[in-house]
Amino acid sequence: MHQITVSIKNLKDLRGILSNDEVLTHSERSQSILAMVYTAYIDKSLLESISQIILGFSAKVTLVGATTTGEIDNGKTITRSTTITLLFLEATSVVPITIKSELGDEEEMAMSLRHQVLKISPKAVMLLTTPLSSDVSVLIQNFTKESFAFEVFGGGAGDYAHECTLLLSGTEVFTSGVVAICFIGSSFQLKKHTFVGWSPMSKEMTATRAQGNTLFTIDDKPAFDIYTKYLNIKDDSEFFANAIGFPLLTKTKGDYLAKVPVSVGSDGSLAFISSVREGETFRLGFFNPEIIKSNLQDIKSSLNAFTPEAIFLFTCGCRRFALADDIQLETQYLADIAPVSGFYTIGEFCDIQGEVPQMNLAFIAVGMKESITFKPHKALPERKKKISSDKFLTSHMTVVGRLLYFINVLNEELEQQAITDGLTHLYNRRHFDAIFSATIRIAKRHNKLLCFLMMDVDYFKQYNDYYGHQAGDKALIKVAHCLKKNAQRADDYCFRLGGEEFGVLYKAENKDHALSFANMLRKSIENMHIEHEKSEISSFITVSIGLACKETNTISNESDYYKEADDLLYQAKKSGRNRVKIN
Numbered sequence: 001m002h003q004i005t006v007s008i009k010n011l012k013d014l015r016g017i018l019s020n021d022e023v024l025t026h027s028e029r030s031q032s033i034l035a036m037v038y039t040a041y042i043d044k045s046l047l048e049s050i051s052q053i054i055l056g057f058s059a060k061v062t063l064v065g066a067t068t069t070g071e072i073d074n075g076k077t078i079t080r081s082t083t084i085t086l087l088f089l090e091a092t093s094v095v096p097i098t099i100k101s102e103l104g105d106e107e108e109m110a111m112s113l114r115h116q117v118l119k120i121s122p123k124a125v126m127l128l129t130t131p132l133s134s135d136v137s138v139l140i141q142n143f144t145k146e147s148f149a150f151e152v153f154g155g156g157a158g159d160y161a162h163e164c165t166l167l168l169s170g171t172e173v174f175t176s177g178v179v180a181i182c183f184i185g186s187s188f189q190l191k192k193h194t195f196v197g198w199s200p201m202s203k204e205m206t207a208t209r210a211q212g213n214t215l216f217t218i219d220d221k222p223a224f225d226i227y228t229k230y231l232n233i234k235d236d237s238e239f240f241a242n243a244i245g246f247p248l249l250t251k252t253k254g255d256y257l258a259k260v261p262v263s264v265g266s267d268g269s270l271a272f273i274s275s276v277r278e279g280e281t282f283r284l285g286f287f288n289p290e291i292i293k294s295n296l297q298d299i300k301s302s303l304n305a306f307t308p309e310a311i312f313l314f315t316c317g318c319r320r321f322a323l324a325d326d327i328q329l330e331t332q333y334l335a336d337i338a339p340v341s342g343f344y345t346i347g348e349f350c351d352i353q354g355e356v357p358q359m360n361l362a363f364i365a366v367g368m369k370e371s372i373t374f375k376p377h378k379a380l381p382e383r384k385k386k387i388s389s390d391k392f393l394t395s396h397m398t399v400v401g402r403l404l405y406f407i408n409v410l411n412e413e414l415e416q417q418a419i420t421d422g423l424t425h426l427y428n429r430r431h432f433d434a435i436f437s438a439t440i441r442i443a444k445r446h447n448k449l450l451c452f453l454m455m456d457v458d459y460f461k462q463y464n465d466y467y468g469h470q471a472g473d474k475a476l477i478k479v480a481h482c483l484k485k486n487a488q489r490a491d492d493y494c495f496r497l498g499g500e501e502f503g504v505l506y507k508a509e510n511k512d513h514a515l516s517f518a519n520m521l522r523k524s525i526e527n528m529h530i531e532h533e534k535s536e537i538s539s540f541i542t543v544s545i546g547l548a549c550k551e552t553n554t555i556s557n558e559s560d561y562y563k564e565a566d567d568l569l570y571q572a573k574k575s576g577r578n579r580v581k582i583n
């Protein structure tokens with residue numbers, strides 16, 4: 001395998017390149033040639049002329065191309081240009097599959113693509129898509145819905161004006177569809193890496209209303225609020241450029257995926273280029289040069305050990321805005337391992353543990369080789385300028401990074417304090433109010449019984465009067481500790497609702513289970529044997545419990561549900577204390 005990339009200014013340049021000795025020699029030796037054209041110009045006739053020349057060069061050529069928001073020429077980021085990459089393959093064949101489409105038939109397009117790809121069993125499939133005129137998330141999700149035994153990677157064609165993108169396949173130039181380049185051959189090998197390089201900084205938030213690529217509400221408030229409230233980003237012509245620095249980060253398979261909002265709707269909704277799921281949680285992220293540096297170093301050592309013969313980069317156009325001139329450091333970083341080509345995308349993707357998320361802001365590096373004979377690792381040449389001492393980590397960025405880190409930690413501490421009761425360290429009443437409605441809403445999606453338990457310490461006034469207020473505090477801490485110790489499942493929540501009153505929210509298979517759990521809590525408290533001489537029903541501290549269990553679809557009103565548990569607690573007290581009353 002051998003890769004040559006050149007930038008051309010005109011068709012004469014292209015003809016010159018195709019007649020140079022290096023190209024002719026590799027062409028002769030090759031079984032197939034993949035020619036890729038990446039161009040900033042949304043110019044159909046330019047692509048058609050390029051196609052005529054390249055296809056006329058050799059019958060071995062498979063020609064594909066895309067418009068871009070930046071091109072990569074031997075690792076160098078260049079803009080407003082046209083690059084031609086020729087990948088000479090000695091033992092691999094390349095089969096292109098081209099599907100043109102209209103908006104809305106992505107599912108059909110995906111099925112047809114899948115059917116055609118499966119027939120030829122490729123090792124890897126590189127996809128070029130048209131994100132401005134088709135829903136790429138739907139295409140990719142359906143294409144990879146069932147298991148697949150090939151690697152997938154690629155990116156969306158770009159356009160500086162975000163108006164129209166073009167794909168090229170053979171002699172065809174079109175605005176909507178997909179081109180799949182299938183690599184077939186037993187000696188073809190590939191290694192992919194991806195990272196984002198933005199770090200989370202805010203509290204976790206939930207997409208409470210979303211459909212398709214539109215996010216309407218975050219934590220039940222208009223989604224745009226988070227950009228105005230926390231970042232002072234306005235809904236003006238600069239919105240996209242400002243929001244790039246602060247995308248929403250979702251955690252997927254241990255790593256963060258970034259989603260950058262592209263525009264704001266009149267209802268305060270945010271539009272993205274990939275879909276947003278209701279219930280999805282995320283944090284606001286910030287651009288973190290330290291993470292980028294360390295990810296690049298990891299990729300470099302992994303790719304160096306793989307000894308690729310060519311590297312393709314699919315890197316999000318947004319990275320160029322955020323990294324500005326430093327972008328060169330990122331794309332050139334791998335160029336001393338193998339020739340690096342590629343382009344800046346609108347949305348990029350690659351398979352991660354069997355799934356292919358549509359990414360944003362990501363950097364994808366794909367190393368390829370054909371040789372199966374052992375090659376010793378190339379010792380990495382010393383870079384004249386080490387990445388750790390370069391512009392990536394100017395003192396300014398380090399300070400900003402650390403300040404953000406500080407804010408983050410502070411944020412977490414404040415958040416924890418705001419929801420915790422100072423005496424018992426259980427969740428406080430305020431957090432109960434937030435969790436109670438959220439639990440009811442989320443539980444509606446499951447079929448379990450939701451249980452709300454209200455608990456009150458018996459004869460606690462007498463306890464305080466006899467043992468003193470401080471001893472009373474200690475007793476409350478012990479009761480709280482006992483609750484926490486016994487209610488440990490991920491969706492058990494214990495609260496101090498106020499004074500000597502506690503609440504537990506939990507789920508159960510049925511009422512019998514719910515009741516025995518409540519009785520277990522009650523007995524555990526009595527079994528702590530906290531002496532209570534003034535109790536009329538026991539020698540130790542005991543509690544009374546009201547327990548309201550509900551099928552979640554029968555809860556129409558939170559306050560009625562709360563009152564039901566409260567009334568049951570009252571009945572437990574009235575009927576003798578140290579007992580559970582269930583509905």
Ligand SMILES: Nc1nc2c(ncn2[C@@H]2O[C@H](COP(=O)(O)OP(=O)(O)OP(=O)(O)O)[C@@H](O)[C@H]2O)c(=O)[nH]1
Nearest residue numbers: 456457458459460461462464469472473499500573
């Ligand atoms: N030590 C201490 N006492 C508290 C705290 N909060 C509330 N209390 C006391 O808890 C007692 C609650 O008394 P009551 O509401 O009369 O109830 P009770 O004595 O437990 O009687 P029953 O609930 O009917 O069994 C009051 O004396 C409050 O002052 C606290 O944080 N620490």
